[in-house]
Amino acid sequence: MxxxxxxxxxxxxxxxxxxxxxxxxxxxxxxxxxxxxxxxxxxxxxxxxxxxxxxxxxxxxxxxxxxxRDTGTVVTFSIIRVPSENIHFELPYAAISVLLDGAGIPFFHVVQDIPLDQVRMGLRVRARWVATEALAPTIASIECFVPSGEPDAPWESFREHS
Amino acid sequence: MRDVAIISFAQSVSARESERNEVEFLMPVVREAIAASGIERSEIGFTCSGSSDFLQGQPFAFVMALDAVGAWPPIRESHVEQDGAWALYEAWVKIQTGEVESALVYGFGKGASGDLGEILALSLDPYCVTPLWPHADSIAALQARAWIEAGRGTERSLAEITSRSRRAARSNPHAIVSGDETPDELLARPYVASPLRAHDCAANGDGASAVVLAAGDLARSVCSRPAWIRGIDHRVDPASLGVRDLTRAPSAELAGLRAGVGRDRIDVAELYAPYAHQEAILRQALGLPETTNVNPSGGALCGHVMMSCGLQRIGEVARRILSGTADRGVGHATHGPALQQNLVCVLEGE
Structure with missing residues (x-):
């Protein structure tokens, strides 16, 4: 055969x-x-x-x-260790679900400028935008989120979303 | 068998939804159908939809569409990768089981986001046919040629069907195209895939449709003249085009027989025929007499929303029964190449 x-x-x-x-x-x-x-x-x-x-x-x-607002609270996160096409962040990095101040649902982005073992639920973050001249109608106009330095948000403030 | 009726119908069709996403154009249709049904959204027992993610080019697009329905608190819900007419069949079966008394059924599609004729090639035999990328119009043309060579009709017959459909579509606000050309004028136009001309092929567009079904007493309590489903059946012919007699639609004949089309006179028939010759094949398969008013909406030729068109055909018949302008009618849906799968639904008023 x-x-x-x-x-x-x-x-x-x-x-x-x-x-x-x-x-x-x-x-x-x-x-x-x-x-x-x-x-x-x-x-x-x-x-x-x-x-x-x-x-x-x-x-x-x-x-x-x-x-x-472009500030918010990390409601959950994951440390990403596998490469993916179109992702330019250096591995490993932290993907976050962030509840923006004033929003009723969280959305996904990335947090930088913080050691991975310090990324946590309740962490307060703010958006880091691309340069004004590079702003475009894409979510990539927000480069990433970074710690805002504020005290952590209490669990009760985001329990619905975690 | 339980008595089940269509108690409301809504539709939205346009040549191109260039601004709204599926949820944005589906939601008003679903809301209109529910409002017209007289049943509260929260009281509807089952929800079933028909769509294809291939039309959107987005995985799980059918799940996102649930945003238009309101799935919280959790609802009983199902989906078919088929025209909404098959979703209606599933909902009818669900009501037959006695588990629910009512159902919302919807179908939607963006046939104009990509080249529908090419997307449909993906539904063919993946080994020996899809790699050739036959356009849907080309496959239909093979069928039309076989039909003409078999002596079933002529190119003039196609022009007559198209001319009548385009004239009927002038009074349908949901039609994408309409016209008052004579058959001679249509015959003077160029071929797309001979023997088919552009007007012999469905005018594709974007849109959605929805119906609400209810069982016996509930239907009577909320609706003065329900459109009762007296028979519904669907059958499938082989997928391989080479093993079929393309000039006939045996699955439509069988579905029509099982649905009881011939048991009494048929006032109105809405046949999902995306190509002109297919109307003639279906008319013969269902044994419809000259007295039956076929495709008073203008049919798929004048407005074709892939995954919704079959449900719209059933809805167009239901609409006429609900309003009292027809007593008994047949709605038909097809899917697959060259009328491969067929669903027949006989509706009747009391």
């Missing part, structure tokens, strides 16, 4: 014209001018950052725009 065909190569390439949506587009345009925009649910008043245009819990559109 002939050798079995164990694999075939069939290259696939598809191009998409992707739309982030109205809410996320406004968020990205805000980022380009040094401003972090969330949207508040008209029913439960949770502020979504980044916004996707709806409150998934209440199933209503979120329309009221709210600017949140």
């Amino acid at each position: 002939a050798d079995p065909v164990k694999s075939i190569v069939t290259p696939i390439r598809l191009e998409y014209d992707y739309t982030p949506g109205r809410a996320t587009s406004r968020f990205l345009r805000g980022i380009a001018r040094h401003c972090i925009l969330g949207q508040e649910c008209p029913k439960c008043h949770k502020v979504y950052v980044p916004p996707r245009g709806s409150c998934p819990a209440c199933a209503v559109p979120t329309e009221r725009e709210v600017e949140v």
Whole structure:
């Protein structure tokens, strides 16, 4: 019997014209001018950052725009030791889930300028932005977060998110 | 069998959703269907959706779409990688089990974000067919050619179907294209993939649709004239194009028979035929007489939202029964190349 065909190569390439949506587009345009925009649910008043245009819990559109601060609290973290394409941080580094002041949900980023064994839940951080002339409608306009030097936030202030 | 009815329907179709993401255009449709149903969102027992992540080019896009529904507190939910019509089938089965009394069903798609005809090539045999990247229009053209050569129709028949559909679409606010061309005018236009011309191929777009289903007494208590599902069935033909007689749709014939299409007269039929000749094949497969009003919405030719179109066909029939302009009708959905899979749903008013 002939050798079995164990694999075939069939290259696939598809191009998409992707739309982030109205809410996320406004968020990205805000980022380009040094401003972090969330949207508040008209029913439960949770502020979504980044916004996707709806409150998934209440199933209503979120329309009221709210600017949140670029400081926040680390609600959980992980030390990353495996390389990944498109990641330019030196290994190992700390990925964080950060609850920005004024936001109702945390989002993911990276914390730098702190020994990894000191990264902790409750750590207060602030965004380090790229230079003003390099600001663009991308989350990469926030280079990373760094410790703000404030005392740790109490557990009660972020227990819902950890 | 439990009596189950469609009690509301909503849809949104556009040639291109260039600003809104799926959640942003799905949410108003879901809200409209729920509001029209007379049942509170929190009282709906089951939610089922149909979509394909290949259309968005994003993994787990169907999970993100749940943001439009409100899945907190946790809901009973399911998803099919199929047109929303198959989600409706699953929801109908769920109600048959007696576990729930009502269900929300929706389908959505962004067929215009990529080249739909190329994306659909990924649903073909991955070893011997997909590597050739046959465009969906090309496969349909092979079928149309076989249909013409078999003496089932002519290019003029295609033009007549398209002309009638485009005229019907003029009164459908959800149509993407419409027109009042004569068959002769259409025949003067160039081929896309002979014997098909651009107008013989579906006008692809972005959009969503939703229906609410309810069982017997609940349906009667919230709706003055429910569109009762009298029969629903779906069947599949072989995936390999070479083993099928492309001029027929045996799975549609069987599904139509099992759904009971021929048991009484059919006032209106909405057939998911993304190519003109497929309407003729389906009309024959379901044994529809000349008296049946076929595709009064203009059908898929005049507005085609992949993963929603079949549910819209059923919804268009339900809408006419709910409003009292039709008594008995059939909604049809298809999926796969050249009418491979077919679902038939017979609806009736009381």
